[in-house]
Amino acid sequence: MESVKQILKGDRLALARLLTKVENEEPSGFEALSALYPHTGGAHRIGITGAPGTGKSSLVNRLALHLRSSGWSEQAKAKSLKIAIVAVDPSSPFTGGAFLGDRIRMRDIFGDPGIFIRSMATRGALGGLARATADMVDVLDAAGFEAIFIETVGAGQAEVDVARMAHTVVVVGAPGLGDDVQAIKAGILEIADILVVNKADLPGAENTLRSLRLVLELASPPDRQPPSEIEETKGEEAAAANWSPPVLPTVATSGDGVAERIQSIHDHYQHLQQSGGLAARERARVRSEMEGLLRESLMEGFLEQQSEGSFESAVESVLNKKKAPRQAVRELVEGKQK
Amino acid sequence: MTEKRLRILIAKPGLDGHDRGAKVIARALRDAGMEVIYTGLRQTPEMIAEAALQEDVNAVGLSILSGAHMALVPRVLELLSKQGQGNVPVLIGGIIPDEDISQLEKLGVKGIFGPGTNTHHVVESVRQAVEAADVAQD
Numbered sequence: 519m520e521s522v523k524q525i526l527k528g529d530r531l532a533l534a535r536l537l538t539k540v541e542n543e544e545p546s547g548f549e550a551l552s553a554l555y556p557h558t559g560g561a562h563r564i565g566i567t568g569a570p571g572t573g574k575s576s577l578v579n580r581l582a583l584h585l586r587s588s589g590w591s592e593q594a595k596a597k598s599l600k601i602a603i604v605a606v607d608p609s610s611p612f613t614g615g616a617f618l619g620d621r622i623r624m625r626d627i628f629g630d631p632g633i634f635i636r637s638m639a640t641r642g643a644l645g646g647l648a649r650a651t652a653d654m655v656d657v658l659d660a661a662g663f664e665a666i667f668i669e670t671v672g673a674g675q676a677e678v679d680v681a682r683m684a685h686t687v688v689v690v691g692a693p694g695l696g697d698d699v700q701a702i703k704a705g706i707l708e709i710a711d712i713l714v715v716n717k718a719d720l721p722g723a724e725n726t727l728r729s730l731r732l733v734l735e736l737a738s739p740p741d742r743q744p745p746s747e748i749e750e751t752k753g754e755e756a757a758a759a760n761w762s763p764p765v766l767p768t769v770a771t772s773g774d775g776v777a778e779r780i781q782s783i784h785d786h787y788q789h790l791q792q793s794g795g796l797a798a799r800e801r802a803r804v805r806s807e808m809e810g811l812l813r814e815s816l817m818e819g820f821l822e823q824q825s826e827g828s829f830e831s832a833v834e835s836v837l838n839k840k841k842a843p844r845q846a847v848r849e850l851v852e853g854k855q856k
Numbered sequence: 857m858t859e860k861r862l863r864i865l866i867a868k869p870g871l872d873g874h875d876r877g878a879k880v881i882a883r884a885l886r887d888a889g890m891e892v893i894y895t896g897l898r899q900t901p902e903m904i905a906e907a908a909l910q911e912d913v914n915a916v917g918l919s920i921l922s923g924a925h926m927a928l929v930p931r932v933l934e935l936l937s938k939q940g941q942g943n944v945p946v947l948i949g950g951i952i953p954d955e956d957i958s959q960l961e962k963l964g965v966k967g968i969f970g971p972g973t974n975t976h977h978v979v980e981s982v983r984q985a986v987e988a989a990d991v992a993q994d
Binding site: 530531534535537538542609610613614615616617618619621622625628629634635636637639641 | 861882883887888889890891893894895896900903907909910911939940941
């Protein structure tokens with residue numbers, strides 16, 4: 519396949535065009551992805567998530583800038599990394615349109631040929647990412663990008679999909695976004711491998727740092743995998759669980775704390791590699807992705823086989839309160855028409 | 857299957873700091889169901905072309921109020937065509953004197969919109985320009 523060869527050679531336009539095809543779920547895009555897939559596995563995937571306005575894009579801008587100039591560590595300095603950034607913003611639920619503005623904060627890094635930034639809209643997906651994000655990250659991985667930042671939409675408490683897609687999850691907070699009760703709630707804090715309190719030059723930063731640290735001390739880091747997967751990977755994941763998420767300040771606008779954050783992201787990756795947690799996470803990631811795809815394709819296949827309108831009439835029967843949703847679906851699956 | 861959505865880059869080249877017009881247009885395109893990538897102020901033609909490439913956009917809209925359009929626009933067109941995106945339509949909004957309009961159109965600009973243009977007109981023009989480019993491509 520022509521585009522595959524071009525992408526492996528580093529052709530950026532071919533890469534951009536394939537990303538579009540994959541995003542639009544075109545069959546030719548998936549074909550190319552299949553051909554590229556054996557080339558994946560070289561990238562450190564870093565998720566960046568947090569509430570709207572905490573400075574995720576600005577932080578990614580700084581992290582990428584620093585990585586390009588100094589690499590992961592002093593020793594590896596000579597080598598400049600190829601970096602990709604996938605930045606997701608929400609689609610309008612009414613028109614399907616979207617305003618993708620993450621590039622505004624990333625102006626320091628565009629023009630650098632070692633950095634590839636791609637904006638994408640959620641196109642109706644919940645969970646903080648888009649349906650095609652995983653596939654697009656695979657394409658970028660195969661294309662040779664060694665660090666891939668996945669920036670979610672401004673996330674609240676439930677947008678935790680990025681935990682399944684990234685090796686290292688950085689949760690970005692800022693002073694003044696709620697008290698420690700918010701921090702105790704399950705969800706986004708639990709997926710953090712590294713917690714960053716950005717805008718640490720604002721008043722109240724010390725309090726935010728302190729209360730987040732306190733909350734994390736109360737809870738031993740929970741297992742990130744859904745229960746079904748814990749059994750088989752228990753040993754490896756137990757080793758990975760020795761990592762306790764640091765809570766650290768940054769100021770993305772000035773760059774304070776950025777070098778140290780790169781260091782903690784790198785430390786986390788090394789920890790995953792040495793503890794065997796990386797393999798466990800890869801397994802969990804692939805498994806959950808395949809489960810999702812299986813669900814989707816089973817549903818499509820099932821609906822195709824149904825007689826015309828049978829699903830719609832089941833919907834009607836629920837709307838009329840004749841059946842509960844679960845009952846209506848069971849009858850559909852068992853082939854009982856009302 | 858997700859339906860195909862138009863992706864439009866809205867950029868502000870040059871040094872003037874007024875991006876209200878660009879934002880109004882970005883908003884109108886978004887409300888028409890398009891995905892708008894907005895790059896912010898003070899972009900060089902190189903930055904704009906690079907963003908158009910990475911984002912694989914269907915069209916580029918430039919907002920220019922500084923009067924530097926005769927320097928900036930040809931450069932953007934040239935860079936796009938050099939990188940294999942010569943087919944991507946470029947449209948301009950801003951204050952463009954009449955005598956420059958025909959010249960810019962000759963260079964390949966697919967739409968020029970002055971102050972007070974109805975946003976529906978802009979949305980339609982963008983859509984038509986993208987369709988025409990798609991037809992030409994096939």
